[in-house]
């Protein structure tokens with residue numbers, strides 16, 4: 137049996153090599169390597185894909201979240217409520233504004249639970265930052281209602297969810313801003329680091345454009361101290377190519393997810409889509425109390441899997457000063473011990489999906 141990789145970026149490159157090389161050639165000949173026309177074109181295509189007015193390309197998804205929060209005026213003395221089961225960048229972005237990170241536990245969809253968000257609100261809360269984990273949009277209608285009732289901003293962490301839909305709208309269109317990652321492991325990715333912000337807000341848009349470029353108003357005039365977090369032209373050109381395939385790839389993700397769910401639902405907990413949502417299955421996560429044994433068994437069979445994420449954010453050493461402990465968020469902690477991500481990517485062949493299914497079934501039935 138051939139090993140089954142968790143992702144196979146080389147395969148995707150080979151499938152689109154001609155287009156990518158042509159983009160590289162075009163950008164190289166034009167000689168504009170940072171920002172420029174490819175970035176502006178990618179930004180407007182990405183904004184319209186998400187159903188947002190504007191998009192601003194930045195250096196990575198972490199900065200996309202940081203800039204979104206800073207653009208909304210978040211800083212010391214403010215609190216931002218988010219999910220404890222995310223990549224560290226979610227909490228990092230909040231911490232770097234000087235605001236306090238406040239976690240709220242999860243619902244059955246593995247995303248932040250609206251009722252827990254509501255009970256975490258204090259006088260200092262400024263933003264709710266839901267994470268659309270695994271490419272499934274958080275339960276946005278009640279979250280939007282809570283935000284409106286308390287006069288709070290919403291920033292979506294949509295790093296894993298380009299193209300995901302909820303009640304007919306796409307990730308990046310629910311909050312005041314959204315931060316996306318274009319990291320190579322994301323469903324829409326470039327060939328290096330990259331990130332992008334969406335917003336409908338003119339003021340946020342203008343701020344993000346300047347902030348990503350040192351706070352420069354023009355070449356010589358600096359309005360405030362920003363940072364250097366610009367998107368490269370070549371990355372934007374590759375992003376444009378990949379965006380044109382994204383719906384097709386997301387559909388393949390969903391069909392792999394359906395095959396896994398149909399074949400494994402009697403053995404493990406599988407994700408169940410709500411009737412009004414269309415997840416993109418950036419990750420396909422099963423849940424079982426025998427997770428560690430299953431993962432070792434699959435590794436022996438040459439099947440690569442991952443745990444996203446093995447340590448919840450509130451129990452990270454970096455979060456020690458926030459005062460959380462084991463037991464603070466039981467749903468998130470239970471997930472940490474039971475989740476396992478199986479391989480999902482557009483180049484995963486049908487026989488490899490069968491190989492994964494057979495191996496998981498063999499583990500439980502032998």
Ligand SMILES: Cc1ncc(COP(=O)(O)O)c(C=O)c1O
Nearest residue numbers: 196197198223225295317318319
């Ligand atoms: C949920 C989430 N938020 C934020 C990020 C940060 O993105 P980047 O790695 O592009 O900085 C990631 C990606 O790793 C992520 O998965």
